[in-house]
Amino acid sequence: MSVYDERPWLGLYGDLPADLAPEHADGLSLFRAGLAADPDGAAVVYFDGTLSRRELDEQSDALASALLDRGFARGDRLAVYLQNVPQFVVCLVATWKAGGVMVSINPMSRARELTYLLADSGASVLVCLESLYDEVARDVLAAGDAGSAVSLVLTTSELEHQTRHDGRLFAGASRRRHEGTTDLATLIDEHRGRIPPPVRLGPDDVAFLTYTSGTTGVPKGAMNSHGNVAFTATTYRDWARFGPGGSMLGIAPLFHITGLIGHVAVSFAAPMPLVLAYRFETDVVLDAMLEHRPTYTIGAITALNALLGSPRFTRDHVASFVAVYSGGAAISPTAERRFRDATGLQVHNAYGLTETTSPMTLTPFGSPSPVDPTSGALSVGVPIWSTVVRIVGEDGEDLPLGEVGEIVADGPQVVPGYWRKPEETAANLPGGALRTGDVGFMDADGWIFIVDRKKDMINASGYKVWPREVEDVLAEHPDVRESAVVGVPDERRGETVKAFVSLVPGSTTTPDALVAHCKERMAAYKYPRQVVVIDELPKTVTGKILRRELRG
Incomplete structure (x- = not known):
């Protein structure tokens, strides 16, 4: 209710x-309203580089024009396989200006995942980092099945839009041009000054496909x-x-x-x-x-x-x-x-x-x-x-x-x-x-x-145990940095409660002490019977803890 x-x-x-x-x-109307309000203001700041709204508008106009010249049509999908770089935003706006749908792909995806996402979305254009093309995308596209719909591959570099390259992230990084691909910046420069035909986007048009994690089956493309x-x-x-x-x-x-x-x-x-x-x-x-x-x-x-x-x-x-x-x-x-x-x-x-x-x-x-x-x-x-x-x-x-x-x-x-x-x-x-x-x-x-x-509900001897409640109690211990609680098979109880814990640096807390901490604060059927201390809990790229990987 x-x-x-x-x-x-x-x-x-x-x-x-x-x-x-x-x-x-x-979404495109939101961008254009912001452009009108502050055209010379910064749209994206990336290390020591800045992309203004006016520059973002011009670059996305050029890219949209280039896409349309190459047969990209309303409703077509453009897949983006990038980290958090300004080119991501340029590609998003350009896709909308061309009347298309952007497909956002996790840059941690490997060959199996990229193969599925390209095939399922039917993307005709792929924009990816040169490093990801070299490591993953080239072999996927060469295999043919997933890449059969991809007719244009645009590559770009994490080194663009900045001059002071951070040695912690970009040590040894360099430009890597690949045969069969088109450089994104070059394509934009070739079409600079072009303005695509006006497009009218309605609230029911799909802006992008975002894929679910696939924890209960294959990933599904949500039509946002x-x-x-x-x-x-x-x-x-x-x-x-x-x-x-x-x-x-x-x-x-x-x-x-x-x-x-x-x-x-x-x-x-x-x-x-x-x-x-x-x-x-x-x-x-x-x-x-x-x-x-x-x-x-x-x-x-x-x-x-x-x-x-x-x-x-x-x-x-x-x-x-x-x-x-x-x-x-x-x-x-x-x-x-x-x-x-x-x-x-x-x-x-x-x-x-x-x-x-x-x-x-x-x-x-x-x-x-x-x-x-x-x-x-x-x-x-x-x-x-x-x-x-x-x-x-x-x-x-x-x-x-x-x-x-x-x-x-x-x-x-x-x-x-x-x-x-x-x-x-x-x-x-x-x-x-x-x-x-x-x-x-x-x-x-x-x-x-x-x-x-x-x-994730745990059924211990017929009692419901919700992992989050146990994790909240573990979080009260000053030596616990993070925790994840799962149910594991148990001959006597059917399932029992098991906790995986990472500790704050320098802690000497023992698993037995953590069990005792929970036992003092929870009903008998809820507290963890097993505690395992590990350095880091497995997480998605967005920081969500992956309990399924801990169940074994």
């Missing part, structure tokens, strides 16, 4: 912003529409106060929905500069914070914790920040408190999925996230405007407030479906509402609390 109409901040956030009122609000993009980017701008006059630090990978919306699209909507540093390397990002003094960021709590954990971190690194948001995983109250104590800043919680085009709930700027007194969970926010969040039981019917069930979302940010997968669309998006697979509850004031992933 939803108590949207009873929220006390409805008067502040109840009306949609004026720039979403037009029937054809879309232009209406989805405009809605969520504007929501971040207004609810999170990501406004003009500041800048966005891009710590999330741009291929991920958080990076696409919370970094790129919101930088168009504000407008404001997007600060990029190639990929997340703790000390490199800390240096970028001091050099460019960004005011906003959004990323996984694991990334924020990594920054705090660096011996080089000081409060001066975050002195310029106005707002910090985190999404992708529930945050424990202990982690939120540690961040606040170290920085003086609140971590504002957000919650969304690939299929909700980033946020479906947000903690309004300046509003402390409540902690549920029973479960100890920190809220992930309230449903954003025009969004209905329901908590349903196994039968799909609404549950009373406070009861735990699956979280279902319906609103302008929910994708219309999965690319060429009607059966999966019908199963996961019945009637247009998303069954998230996350389990949680709503309190009487509309705050949402996530308990865990539905599939």
